[in-house]
Amino acid sequence: MLQGLYERTMQLADHRHALWWLAAVSFIESSFFPIPPDVLMIPMILARPSRAWLIALVALVSSVLGGLLGYAIGAFAFESIGQPILMSMGKADAMAEFNTRFNDFGFWAVLVAGVTPFPYKVITIMSGWTSMPLGTFVATSILARALRFFIVAALLWKFGPPVREFIEKRLGLMFTLFMIFLIGGFVVVKYL
Template sequence: MLKRLYEWTMSLAARPRAELWLAVVAFVESSFFLIPADVLFVPMALARPMRAYRLAFIATLFSVLGGIMGYAIGYYAFEALAKPVLAFYGKLDAFDTLRACAGPDTTLILLTTSGLAHLPPIKVVTILAGAVHIGLTFFVVSCILARGARFFALAFLLRRYGDTIRHFIERRLKVIAVVAAAVLILLYFGLKLVAGSGQLLSC
């Protein structure tokens, strides 16, 4: 089932309204869809490199809007909607573990790692942010920075290097994204320590 869903998502890149489909996939990925928007974004940017930044903007915008939807599901309808979705994907236990120690700092870490490297899946984090009532402004800004950084970095690489960079992206980019996220997190907590702001994590 997952392979067929992946192949179907990839096939959308060749359709006349591919940009619309990119917006749809980026939106639903952030709230309940299993396949990341990268699967559609990469072949589209390779096919039309001059539109790479336009595609990155579309993917970022609708990913953030989808994130807001995931946030609203977690905030207003966790039991009715979010819980069944998480259970369907086998993420409910992991979600409960994250929820037990979710505060602003923890959520910022998760938004950074999920936005840059899909760890954990973005849909889990958007629902979590709503379920624990993280501030909406904080949430939206974090999503814009993390998701925008990923899509625009991909756009830059694909526009500059074309298909020669595709293998690198598919095999190595996730590792680089994890390292980048770790550096940002360490910098953030380093600044908090310097500022003497007290407790760093909620658990």
């Protein structure tokens, strides 16, 4: 089923309203859709490299707006559905401790999820659920999604089709390694 959804999403890149489809996919991917916007971005940029920056901008704006929907789901739907279930299981105290710890590292959680293959939608919902300050969430989402989408756009704009396989297979790993080194550097500086 997921493969069929992936292929249908890829077909949207050739649609005459591809930018609108990219906006829709970027928006819903940030809160519940399983296919990342890169699936549309890559063929769209390869087909029209002169529009690379516009395509990245559409993905960025739509993704951050979709992240706000995910935040709202976490902030409002979690209270009515998730919390009663946790209380009936005797897990309310554990979740309160998790809530505090998540917000201690919230900036990093949003940044890491925004640029790595980790599902961004999970962090958007958790950010709302844990009442992360909305300004922090939005600013970090903009930074993270801009890094991800504009780096993909820049690589495709500069190198074209030869870099496609690298982006599809290894860019997520490169972002993950970068974030590990970045966070590790801050930890080293803090404790040395």
